[in-house]
Structure formats: C-alpha cells, structure tokens
Amino acid sequence: MTGTLILAAVLLSLAMTTSSCTTASDSARSKPIPKLLPCSDSPNCVSSDSPPGSHFVAPLVIEGSPKVAWATLVEKVSKWPRTEIVSEGKDALSLECRSSFFRFVDDVQVQLRASEGVIAVRSASRVGYTDFGVNRSRVEELRSELQKAGVVR
8 A cells, every 4th residue: 555655656746747847838839729619410500620511611711911810800709799708819719699589699619720821610509409500601791701801711
C-alpha cells in the first residue's frame, strides 16, 4: 500500500514537472482548430463541418482580411433581433436566436479559421424535429449580409 502511494506521488510529480515545460503559446500553436458541434439526425441543423448532404452548408469564404471579415460578422450579428451573444472569443462566437412568436431558441456557432480563409458556421434548433428551413435561411442571410459588405464571397 505504501509503495503504491509513493509510486503515485512520483508519477504525479513527474506529470507536473513535464507539463510545466510547455508554454501556453506552444500549446495553442499545436492545437488543431476544433470542429463545430455535429448535427443530430433531425433536419433542424446545418453546419459547414457536416459531410455533404442535407445538413451541409458551405462555409463563409473570406474575401480580403480575416480580421475585417470577423469584425464585420460580429457587428452584423449583434444587430440581429432577438439574438444574444452568449460567448465570444478571439475567433469563435456563440449566439442564441429566439423565434418571434413561440420564443424557440436556436443555437448559432461561428468560428474564424483564418488559416483556411473561411468562417465555419453552424445553426441548430434546440427543440423539435424540423425547423422549416429557418437555420439554413439564417446562415444564407448572414452570407448575404457579409457579401454586401464585401468581406466574403
């Protein structure tokens, strides 16, 4: 029993000393950009990370500066009615969009992938089976707004 405790303490000590060798910037550089949440089987979700099929929607292809495209996107979605930004990072944004009548909540995720020259996007209903195309329309409306601003193709 004592030998097991000593071994555990040594292993914990080794783990702590080796993990301190990696800086935050090294860790951030080596991390791949995470994918958006996957869509469920129901047809109330679209995502640019989905394989080709009914859930797939093309990513927003950046025209020009990724920083300008991202800032424009944040500006546009912050003006959407019944929409709240629930999480905002340097290159990721999560929104809650509410329907006007029943106040159903849809979750929207956008993610800047500057190295790929795109903004990945996902829009999904929290409840129900179908959304009658609302989530796809939302993504295409965002695409249209950003095209008019000249920041995506």
